[in-house]
Amino acid sequence: MKTRWNRSFARRAAALVLGAGLALTLAWAQDQPMRIGGNVMQANLVSTVKPIYPVEAKQKRIEGVVKLEVTIEKDGSVAQIAVVEGPSELQQSATDAVRQWVYKPTLLNGEPVKVLTTVDVHYTLSQ
Numbered sequence: 001m002k003t004r005w006n007r008s009f010a011r012r013a014a015a016l017v018l019g020a021g022l023a024l025t026l027a028w029a030q031d032q033p034m035r036i037g038g039n040v041m042q043a044n045l046v047s048t049v050k051p052i053y054p055v056e057a058k059q060k061r062i063e064g065v066v067k068l069e070v071t072i073e074k075d076g077s078v079a080q081i082a083v084v085e086g087p088s089e090l091q092q093s094a095t096d097a098v099r100q101w102v103y104k105p106t107l108l109n110g111e112p113v114k115v116l117t118t119v120d121v122h123y124t125l126s127q
Contacts, residue, residue, distance in 0.1 A: 033071050033114035036106065041117040044104040046076065051097035051121055057089040058125065066094035066121045074112035076103040084118070094121035 066086030071079045078099050083091045098119055105112040 033116035034106070034108065035116045037117065041072070041103060041106075041115065041119075044076075044106065046102045046104055049097045049100040051090075051093045051123070053123060054089055054093050057087070057093075057123070060089065061125060062087050062089050063124050064090060064122075066090050066123070068094060068098055068119045068121065070098060070117055070119050072103050072106070072115040072117065074105055074114055076105045078102075079114070086121075087123075090121075090123050094123075097121065 064087045067084040069082045069084050071081075073079045078101055081095050081098055083095065086094065098121065103115075106115045107113070
């Protein structure tokens, strides 16, 4: 009888620990942004601000692409931006512009979620 009680208690304790671990994992995952491709997120853009081509970069004839990693909040606003690569003379301009962009909220099972995506900002002298 005691052995049966010990096994039952052990099963219940294991289920409780696993359930608590799963609940903590799900709570942590809700705060972590989901990675979504840049092309998908581009379709969700509501408003953009065109970057200002820096005068010094124009004078030096610097062109290129600034690649940014962008975190988008549940409400569609840009929360964080990290420069991945691109000409240093263009990075601040790209960051300033993208910081003002607004996206439609991304939904997962009907609930808005944070999103992590990549944004490419192109600079050509014909602009």
